[in-house]
Amino acid sequence: MQSIYMDHAATTPLATEVLEEMTVIWQGPGGNPSSVHAFGRNAKQQLGRARDRIATQLHCSPAELIFTSGGTESDNLGLAGAAWAQRKAGRDHIITTAIEHHAVLHAVDRLEEQGFRVTRLLPDASGAIVPAQVIEAMNEQTALVSVMLVNNETGTVQPIEQIGAAARERGILFHVDAIQALGRLPLRLREMPVDLASFSAHKINGPQGIGALYVAKGTRFEPQLLGGPQERNRRAGTENVAGACGFARALELAESRRESKRERMLQLRQRFLELLSDLIGRDAFILNGGSSEQVPDILNLSFPGVSAESLLMNLDIEGIAVSGGSACSSGALSRSHVLTAMGLSEQLAGSAVRFSFGLGNTMEEIEYSAQIVATLVLRIRTTA
Known part of the structure; x- marks a missing residue:
């Protein structure tokens, strides 16, 4: 794995x-x-x-x-x-x-x-x-x-x-x-x-x-x-x-690599979104904050009909580390105060996952992760 x-x-x-x-x-x-x-x-x-x-x-x-x-x-x-x-x-x-x-x-x-x-x-x-x-x-x-x-x-x-x-x-x-x-x-x-x-x-x-x-x-x-x-x-x-x-x-090091890293993160982001669109359809997820100026390596997606906690747990089992909502002292997830302030419904805020890329992530990892995310989203929706 x-x-x-x-x-x-x-x-x-x-x-x-x-x-x-x-x-x-x-x-x-x-x-x-x-x-x-x-x-x-x-x-x-x-x-x-x-x-x-x-x-x-x-x-x-x-x-x-x-x-x-x-x-x-x-x-x-x-x-x-x-x-x-x-x-x-x-x-x-x-x-x-x-x-x-x-x-x-x-x-x-x-x-x-x-x-x-x-x-x-x-x-x-x-x-x-x-x-x-x-x-x-x-x-x-x-x-x-x-x-x-x-x-x-x-x-x-x-x-x-x-x-x-x-x-x-x-x-x-x-x-x-x-x-x-x-x-x-x-x-x-x-x-x-x-x-x-x-x-x-x-x-x-x-x-x-x-x-x-x-x-x-x-x-x-x-x-x-x-x-x-x-x-x-x-x-x-x-x-x-x-x-x-x-x-x-x-x-x-960060400053010397800033521009090249930005270009690389844009490529990873675009490929990840492209694959998700192909695998589950563009209507199957929402890019939160997508109409504003964003840094390319932080990607917050809501998957309607999918519990963020279920998706995170299953991704962890698959060896993929991402985050969602705000971690509280018990280790469980609470609704994101950021997404709530933006006006997202409880359902959309509760299905939001943050993917944040960085140095060391490869295009192969991005493609593999997108496939796993798509598989899990379809599975969870089917069994919900």
């Missing part, structure tokens, strides 16, 4: 080149970057070089990057750090969307419990946020707007340039969850109307447990983790030196 991984939007395999660079760090000599002796100075130099390398790829200043433990912390830190700083300036209103990752949604829920006022906007039927709605929701008390760049479930690309420009005109801080955009879209942070942006290494064939938060120079920001003076007093805690170096290498 084949073993095929098509869940790259969840996490990606660690690149060999990244592992090699991290292994050198792990083999030592070790050192705490905050220590003043030679071991500490060496670790600090390695950390500084990693920060410089990431800043070069993101087109920002190294001083504008804070290393974190991953995307969730970057989102939480960016939102809370900006919101509390703005509250000192008399602003307590937050605008976000109903299709954000839970790392944003739950962080905003906590801020609301702490006294902030929150506006949550719905997308249109394609999954895109309408800039005019965001602008209409802004007022003199708005402290912060948070809109993701690429949706993790549908791959929809959001119009952050228009939203960010409007926020900047009004003195409102703009946070962007760019975790799924990293390595997929060109990011020149100093040219973008963005004050804070969140990133994670494990989405680009880097290590898990390391991320970064971009905080543009001059942005009001309140630290949330207290302790030592690390990260210019913005995020306490001993830094993950090996992780930072792995992140830097992964980003360099």
